[in-house]
Amino acid sequence: MIEVYQSTIYSWDKYYRTNFVNSLNGFKSANLLGSISPTGKSNLSIVSSLVHLGSDPALLGFVCRPTTVPRHTYENLKETGWFTANHVAEDIIRQAHQTSANYPADVSEFAACGLTEVYVQDIPAPFVQEALLRIGLKYEEEYTLKANNTILVVASVQYVCLPGHALESDGLINLEKTKTVAISGLDSYHSTSRLDRFSYAKPDKELRSIG
């Protein structure tokens, strides 16, 4: 085992440090955020920070740095109040990663990266047709972290679209059936395989495998 202290992390060059620190929390969710400007320009950007914030109300959050690519997403969702999250599926990882390129605001990453935008009823934000799990999200609030000026955007789940066969009998979504991938670091994409699923844990009671 090797030991790394904070002073060592800050002695590394930016690329090495960024790769290392982005690996630390473990596997990350892989989502394409879709949005549209008030003038009708669609936008798509990959994020690995979409996080569950609560089930009742159903809330998700993501982390946005003003200086990074998702800033067009942020500007759009602030103006329209809406965005979408679309799971990156195994067969679109290359297109998904390409959305992280720094395109000008007037270029749609959908066209530039070869993905198809679709719309649902009154939701003013584009979904990704190639994604098998798509979520319509409404902006709720945000927090700017003093520690690094990063913004946590909080949004409520308004709409979900998924394949019926991926929905298990107790509400769990089988993310292997939606071909959802996980991310590590900045640029590494992973498929998964379920090891086990356990019953609700109680003190002095043996866990059961439930699938």
Next chain:
Amino acid sequence: MIEVYQSTIYSWDKYYRTNFVNSLNGFKSANLLGSISPTGKSNLSIVSSLVHLGSDPALLGFVCRPTTVPRHTYENLKETGWFTANHVAEDIIRQAHQTSANYPADVSEFAACGLTEVYVQDIPAPFVQEALLRIGLKYEEEYTLKANNTILVVASVQYVCLPGHALESDGLINLEKTKTVAISGLDSYHSTSRLDRFSYAKPDKELRSIG
């Protein structure tokens, strides 16, 4: 494809809704948070919300609901200023899940669940010996979300311990070599397999596979 609107989500019973909404963001990181009370009682709890917040400074965050099991972790880290995050490895998923049982504050989940606490120098928080990637974290700040009273805890990376062979030449940590698992929903544990790793994306430039 099936479509689910917000009103349907709120019509479901709590168990079904919790499973469903916890699946929505995709795969989640799997970490055991270690802490100790000022009177020396160690505590360990699994979280799936550890999220990368920035690399310079190196910051991680996690989401804590005052009413759920990680509250002892929260109380301890507020008192001591420190906690640890330890990647859940494939061979300890059962013990890791068992830490989510609602043990009294005076019971250490290390002993109750069969995991080994170890300490490093002056860090006042226990690490999990069975974890192959361990992080020492210092409390920095917190935000209480108006939307649901959840607390986002922000912490700085002070120390990391990992197997040397898991560290790739450019700083990325190979999370298959640390046997790190991913979580979906509340209780489903997954191993991973790297599909591809891509070069930094630029407009009008083809992505290269870099391992």
